[in-house]
Amino acid sequence: MRKVKILLIGMLVMMLSGTAWAASYDDHVKIAPNNQGDVLIFPFYAAIDGGFETKLTVVNTSRTESTVAKVVVRSEVFSQELLDFLIYLSPSDVWTGTLRWDAAKGGPVLFSDDDSILVAPATFATPDNPVNQPLVPAAGGGDSNMMGYVYVINAATAELVDDGAPGLKVRKSRILDWYQPLDDIDIVANYPPQNILAGFMDFNVRDAFLTSGLNAVTLRDYVSEQKLTVRFPTLLGEVAQNNRLEVEAVLSKLDVSMPYVNTDEDVTLHFFTFPTKYHYDAALRDEDPLGPFFRQNADADFCVKFAYEAYDLQENKVTDPSPIFSPTPPEDISRFCRELNWVDSMQFAFEEGFTRYDFMDPVTGGLNESGEPLTYTGAPVIPMQLNLGQTGLSMKYGAWTDGIVKGTIDRFDVEFFDYHYSDTPNHNYFDYLND
Amino acid sequence: MMRLFTKNSPDCMLFLFCFALALIVISGCTHEEQDKGTDLAVDFDIVFSGDKDSDWPDSRLEERFTDYWALRFKGDAYGIYRMEAPYLQALIPEGQYRNYVRGTARNTLSKIEIFDISLRSDNFVEISMTLHFVTDGGREQSTCRRDRWVKTGEEWHHVIRDPLFFPAAS
Numbered sequence: 001m002r003k004v005k006i007l008l009i010g011m012l013v014m015m016l017s018g019t020a021w022a023a024s025y026d027d028h029v030k031i032a033p034n035n036q037g038d039v040l041i042f043p044f045y046a047a048i049d050g051g052f053e054t055k056l057t058v059v060n061t062s063r064t065e066s067t068v069a070k071v072v073v074r075s076e077v078f079s080q081e082l083l084d085f086l087i088y089l090s091p092s093d094v095w096t097g098t099l100r101w102d103a104a105k106g107g108p109v110l111f112s113d114d115d116s117i118l119v120a121p122a123t124f125a126t127p128d129n130p131v132n133q134p135l136v137p138a139a140g141g142g143d144s145n146m147m148g149y150v151y152v153i154n155a156a157t158a159e160l161v162d163d164g165a166p167g168l169k170v171r172k173s174r175i176l177d178w179y180q181p182l183d184d185i186d187i188v189a190n191y192p193p194q195n196i197l198a199g200f201m202d203f204n205v206r207d208a209f210l211t212s213g214l215n216a217v218t219l220r221d222y223v224s225e226q227k228l229t230v231r232f233p234t235l236l237g238e239v240a241q242n243n244r245l246e247v248e249a250v251l252s253k254l255d256v257s258m259p260y261v262n263t264d265e266d267v268t269l270h271f272f273t274f275p276t277k278y279h280y281d282a283a284l285r286d287e288d289p290l291g292p293f294f295r296q297n298a299d300a301d302f303c304v305k306f307a308y309e310a311y312d313l314q315e316n317k318v319t320d321p322s323p324i325f326s327p328t329p330p331e332d333i334s335r336f337c338r339e340l341n342w343v344d345s346m347q348f349a350f351e352e353g354f355t356r357y358d359f360m361d362p363v364t365g366g367l368n369e370s371g372e373p374l375t376y377t378g379a380p381v382i383p384m385q386l387n388l389g390q391t392g393l394s395m396k397y398g399a400w401t402d403g404i405v406k407g408t409i410d411r412f413d414v415e416f417f418d419y420h421y422s423d424t425p426n427h428n429y430f431d432y433l434n435d
Numbered sequence: 436m437m438r439l440f441t442k443n444s445p446d447c448m449l450f451l452f453c454f455a456l457a458l459i460v461i462s463g464c465t466h467e468e469q470d471k472g473t474d475l476a477v478d479f480d481i482v483f484s485g486d487k488d489s490d491w492p493d494s495r496l497e498e499r500f501t502d503y504w505a506l507r508f509k510g511d512a513y514g515i516y517r518m519e520a521p522y523l524q525a526l527i528p529e530g531q532y533r534n535y536v537r538g539t540a541r542n543t544l545s546k547i548e549i550f551d552i553s554l555r556s557d558n559f560v561e562i563s564m565t566l567h568f569v570t571d572g573g574r575e576q577s578t579c580r581r582d583r584w585v586k587t588g589e590e591w592h593h594v595i596r597d598p599l600f601f602p603a604a605s
Binding site for chain 2: 046048049050051052053100101102103104106146147205206207208209210263264265266267269342344386388389390392
């Protein structure tokens, strides 16, 4: 009888403490509208032998904290890891590096003469001794190392004191000496990564004065819980406070809209990056693509279906029903099969307008890192566009409708409003329950 | 009443003077434009470096290569568009091509450093090279390229490489 009483009391405590169990709903990875966070995703890079190159800039915005972050370069078709490395950032520090094609090496390289990156063990790069590291060749299947995407994960952050440096500066060797002996437990307990990184990219053909820039897509409160090194691949949604389902949920979009120009002088490319698919790593593990969205919603080839409608400047679309003829032209349906996809404006019927891409209401479900049910609608995609025209080169992100994210609290399905950007509405929900 | 010019009226003289002036201005502009395309004074160096022994497989290719880069840095989009492979001229709108290359004229080419010339076939050559140039702000810069040339008929043609904007060429 005593055992039954203890069991009942235990169950009552668990029921009443439901909100504490839901900490992960209450504190999850989010898109950072202020562009400062602990994960930066550059949705596109090109290092093409015809002249295009991509300069990456990562800023440590903290005035007091030093931090170590891992940069991962992945390929366009299968997300093959092409290069990864650590950067060591002192307070208010910036790292820059350029992915470009190198004639002497005969392929794409990372070039950096910035002192935040190692050129050899315990030796940081300088203008006289820069990093000029080739990307590994793509494994085949139509993949390439000349284009892809890049992400940066903050690994560990600390307020370091460096008696050997002038003023309040911290030498890179001091950061390296601090980071090297750390293990996972040290990082989780004492040096968790902070939301202090900002990222910028410049895409250009320097000899042609074609250049355009874009911020990185910035996530905050991701919180890696691992000592990141170059020995093992680092994938979004692994060994962190947020799993891949949660990363996908904040990137989820029901539809995407982007303008285009399509004339003899102007061309627009619409890009769609799926940074959680990880086809290549999945193949190494003998699994389907790693992103839950692709396992649950992609077709047999792991491609993502979408419908699109191109509008002109007078709100006309190709699929408008004719008042005098039938049937109505069918909606255009196509597939994205790569990790980095693009659509050329040449296939749109009008000279200028916008295109709406609809991912046809897919639903993805599973458990978040805390083991709670989480579902979202839409596709985990980053849309951006590149335009070459009379005014030069320009890049910008698309507009979209956020996917709907739902959880289960006290056996009720709950829709998390503004889940992509904030915890606050969920706090309000808990307050409501507690009142 | 409609006012008419008479042969010797001051208005007529003024009109003829303005017309002649306009013609001079227009022809002057045209002449300048044409000069830009035909003045092929090459004021940059072409040097070989790298481990491999490289040489031009065909002196005509060397000539065309030199002309192409001289024209490109002079901003003659019209001229270099016509040096592209005929199938590219059919696929790439000239306006898009012009927008793609026109900024090059803001730089001054100082040197082309060739690392390797690979004869992929009798009619297809790849040239790995670095362009060294000075920006209009006076800053020395360089970029690397793998320049492609294809022989169609009896002539070498450039093959512009950009899988993004000109995927047909890649």
